[in-house]
Amino acid sequence: MKMKMKCLHTLKEDPLIPFNRFHAFVYFFAVLAVVYHRFSLVMNDTSSGVPFSMFASLLVAELLFALQWFTGQGSKWRPVTRREFPERLWEMVEEKQLPKLDVFVCTADPYKEPPVNVVCTALSAMAFDYPTDRLSVYVSDDGCSELTLFAFMEAAKFALHWLPFCKDNNILVRSPEAYFNSSNHHDHSHQKIKIMYQDMKERIDSCMKRGFVSEDMIISQKESELFMKWKRFTRRDHPSIIEILLESDKDKDVSSVPLPNLIYLSREKSSKIAHNFKAGALNSLLRVSGMITNAPVILTLDCDMYSNDPSTPLRAMCYLLDPSMASDLAYVQFPQRFPGINDKDIYAAEIRHLFQINSQGLAGLCGPSCVGTNCFFNRRCFFGSPSSSSLHNDAICDAKNEGISYSILQKALDALSCRYEHGTKWGSSIGFQYESIVEDYNTGYRLQCRGWRSVFCEPERPAFFGDAPMSLNDALGQTKRWCVGLYEVGFSRYCPLTFGAKNVSFLAGLCYAYYSFWGLWSISITIYALLPQLALINHIPLFPKISDPCFYLYAYLFITTYAQELIEFMRGGSTFWKWWNEQRIWMIRGVTSFLFGSIEFTLKCIGISTPGFTVTNKVMEDDEQSERYNKGLYEFGVASPLFFPLAVVTIVNLSCFTLGVAEVLRKKVSFDEMFVQLFISGFVVLNSWPIYEAMFFRKDQGRMPTIVTVFGVCMTSLFVLLSFFLF
Numbered sequence: 184m185k186m187k188m189k190c191l192h193t194l195k196e197d198p199l200i201p202f203n204r205f206h207a208f209v210y211f212f213a214v215l216a217v218v219y220h221r222f223s224l225v226m227n228d229t230s231s232g233v234p235f236s237m238f239a240s241l242l243v244a245e246l247l248f249a250l251q252w253f254t255g256q257g258s259k260w261r262p263v264t265r266r267e268f269p270e271r272l273w274e275m276v277e278e279k280q281l282p283k284l285d286v287f288v289c290t291a292d293p294y295k296e297p298p299v300n301v302v303c304t305a306l307s308a309m310a311f312d313y314p315t316d317r318l319s320v321y322v323s324d325d326g327c328s329e330l331t332l333f334a335f336m337e338a339a340k341f342a343l344h345w346l347p348f349c350k351d352n353n354i355l356v357r358s359p360e361a362y363f364n365s366s367n368h369h370d371h372s373h374q375k376i377k378i379m380y381q382d383m384k385e386r387i388d389s390c391m392k393r394g395f396v397s398e399d400m401i402i403s404q405k406e407s408e409l410f411m412k413w414k415r416f417t418r419r420d421h422p423s424i425i426e427i428l429l430e431s432d433k434d435k436d437v438s439s440v441p442l443p444n445l446i447y448l449s450r451e452k453s454s455k456i457a458h459n460f461k462a463g464a465l466n467s468l469l470r471v472s473g474m475i476t477n478a479p480v481i482l483t484l485d486c487d488m489y490s491n492d493p494s495t496p497l498r499a500m501c502y503l504l505d506p507s508m509a510s511d512l513a514y515v516q517f518p519q520r521f522p523g524i525n526d527k528d529i530y531a532a533e534i535r536h537l538f539q540i541n542s543q544g545l546a547g548l549c550g551p552s553c554v555g556t557n558c559f560f561n562r563r564c565f566f567g568s569p570s571s572s573s574l575h576n577d578a579i580c581d582a583k584n585e586g587i588s589y590s591i592l593q594k595a596l597d598a599l600s601c602r603y604e605h606g607t608k609w610g611s612s613i614g615f616q617y618e619s620i621v622e623d624y625n626t627g628y629r630l631q632c633r634g635w636r637s638v639f640c641e642p643e644r645p646a647f648f649g650d651a652p653m654s655l656n657d658a659l660g661q662t663k664r665w666c667v668g669l670y671e672v673g674f675s676r677y678c679p680l681t682f683g684a685k686n687v688s689f690l691a692g693l694c695y696a697y698y699s700f701w702g703l704w705s706i707s708i709t710i711y712a713l714l715p716q717l718a719l720i721n722h723i724p725l726f727p728k729i730s731d732p733c734f735y736l737y738a739y740l741f742i743t744t745y746a747q748e749l750i751e752f753m754r755g756g757s758t759f760w761k762w763w764n765e766q767r768i769w770m771i772r773g774v775t776s777f778l779f780g781s782i783e784f785t786l787k788c789i790g791i792s793t794p795g796f797t798v799t800n801k802v803m804e805d806d807e808q809s810e811r812y813n814k815g816l817y818e819f820g821v822a823s824p825l826f827f828p829l830a831v832v833t834i835v836n837l838s839c840f841t842l843g844v845a846e847v848l849r850k851k852v853s854f855d856e857m858f859v860q861l862f863i864s865g866f867v868v869l870n871s872w873p874i875y876e877a878m879f880f881r882k883d884q885g886r887m888p889t890i891v892t893v894f895g896v897c898m899t900s901l902f903v904l905l906s907f908f909l910f
């Protein structure tokens with residue numbers, strides 16, 4: 184028996200580990216040397232004639248770069264990859280012994296997250312290759328939209344045909360939308376089901392267009408009463424709602440196989456009471472599912488993801504059912520993958536560091552961080568430490584198969600009320616964490632601190648696919664939210680560098696700290712994006728000459744940092760251009776989303792504002808926008824506040840670079856002395872090409888709004904003038 188279990192999965196260390204550690208060792212001393220060099224310049228500022236404040240600012244920037252590099256080493260220490268063998272599971276368990284699985288799908292806004300897509304997410308999970316009588320799908324609708332409920336009522340009917348169709352034809356992509364977009368079978372059964380799907384979609388779309396569920400869509404008195412309620416609701420103030428759409432004990436598909444449970448709920452909202460965004464929704468789901476099915480395993484899915492492989496739950500079970508791991512295994516995390524992003528991934532939406540490189544790194548320590556979706560949890564982990572936790576005691580109808588009674592429903596409705604959590608430990612020591620709007624990262628981190636471990640599962644066939652933001656404003660809005668939420672963890676008493684290092688491990692603490700202090704990057708980048716450039720046009724050298732040996736320190740750090748990233752990208756199966764766009768987006772984030780995130784967090788700390796969860800838009804404005812996206816054009820279009828600093832920085836660099844080159848040609852300054860500054864501004868200019876294009880050359884709807892460009896030009900003039908006076 185033991186032998187067999189050992190073979191459920193294997194683990195392999197990255198062969199480059201010794202090389203990475205050696206590189207880190209050498210790099211460390213180079214960083215020390217640069218800091219020492221800069222420090223000595225700050226101390227002896229009188230000799231060079233450069234104002235103290237300039238060298239001091241650069242020192243701050245370089246110390247923050249060094250901090251980021253240092254924390255980044257945690258995930259380079261011991262990257263591992265795993266493989267699992269789900270077919271061997273049957274040597275250990277029988278199908279009827281598989282644990283129950285509750286799937287949580289969250290949605291929050293029918294206009295940013297079209298109900299048709301949410302339904303496809305749920306259908307792809309309902310159609311898992313998993314015993315249907317052990318599978319339940321719970322949908323939480325924070326938008327409290329009759330449109331979403333209507334879509335799910337339609338989906339419940341469609342599931343009767345869709346589930347057997349998938350299983351009979353051994354289909355792998357079980358989101359109907361993704362399936363019909365990618366396949367072109369013409370046989371009869373295929374055509375029939377396609378027509379059914381299109382019918383359903385049309386009905387949902389026609390309600391979407393009207394904004395409500397119209398009479399002609401309603402078939403029974405019961406439905407009509409249900410939708411009447413919405414006439415009295417607003418999304419901010421409404422009572423709890425639960426609708427049991429499919430019940431495993433009663434409902435069967437067209438081939439008489441039981442269907443999984445499908446349950447729609449919308450927790451009570453009151454505009455006066457904080458509802459804790461997605462974490463609040465997940466905790467409501469935890470409670471209600473605890474009362475109805477109480478499955479020991481939970482899968483969380485965002486409504487912008489869908490299953491790309493029906494055997495995924497079995498893969499997760501290879502770890503969750505392994506007796507040598509099960510006692511302290513909190514979750515099995517699958518990466519997020521995005522098939523719709525363009526060839527060169529202009530917004531670096533793949534987020535390869537987060538979803539692959541760093542996850543493999545953490546996987547070799549305490550297990551990966553949680554990314555909110557595509558994550559199979561052990562329900563027990565939400566209720567205590569590995570040794571003390573037991574299943575939630577609200578569970579009433581566990582395994583009794585008596586169906587969902589009226590009294591359970593009443594209890595469940597109560598558990599959804601917005602006062603339910605008052606005075607309880609929900610959001611702190613029970614369930615998903617509330618202190619941060621990046622609830623996924625924070626919850627995973629805190630679970631690790633309590634002694635739980637996790638596993639990163641990255642099968643060859645991507646387990647889940649999803650949508651990534653497809654406009655620059657959305658992409659930056661998302662990282663701004665993350666930046667604020669990550670600070671909320673970093674600057675709390677649970678700071679990974681102290682609390683995490685002590686309670687998990689030093690290296691794991693570093694990995695988590697790398698993210699919590701993401702936003703500090705904005706300080707370094709903003710300094711590096713303005714100061715050397717303005718000093719250049721004032722003939723002030725801030726870096727060593729090419730002929731100075733110290734120059735090679737800077738060159739070494741720059742080149743090896745870039746080379747290491749490129750190697751990591753290429754090894755992970757990415758391309759040169761994706762890497763190039765990723766390094767560009769880091770600079771962009773530095774002066775936009777991270778800068779605004781840092782400001783927003785500071786305002787929160789002094790009590791001026793409270794950060795919110797702005798849901799990422801999942802729909803394209805129009806066909807032209809998606810055409811531009813597929814061509815690889817940056818999408819600006821709106822005068823988003825995030826674009827203003829970007830315009831300033833890019834125009835400052837363009838002006839200073841041009842002036843700097845002119846000065847060198849006119850021999851006003853020495854090339855040797857100014858090389859680094861010319862290089863930095865030139866590098867920014869090279870990177871900013873798509874932004875200049877959007878400001879000065881493009882005519883389409885996605886171009887940079889003129890007001891932003893004008894602002895950029897005015898501020899640049901102001902900065903240049905000020906620098907002449909001040910420097």
Ligand SMILES: O=c1ccn([C@@H]2O[C@H](COP(=O)(O)OP(=O)(O)O[C@H]3O[C@H](CO)[C@@H](O)[C@H](O)[C@H]3O)[C@@H](O)[C@H]2O)c(=O)[nH]1
Pocket residue numbers: 289290291292296323325459460461464484485486487554555556620621622623661664665668796797798799800
């Ligand atoms: O009040 C809210 C806000 C959001 N959501 C849901 O949360 C999910 C994630 O929202 P999205 O706008 O797609 O955010 P992303 O930035 O794409 O999500 C990433 O970041 C989040 C934390 O910021 C994590 O929760 C996600 O799992 C992770 O994919 C979606 O299903 C939403 O419907 C809610 O249920 N209630």
Ligand SMILES: [Mn+2]
Pocket residue numbers: 485487650799
């Ligand atoms: Mn998302």
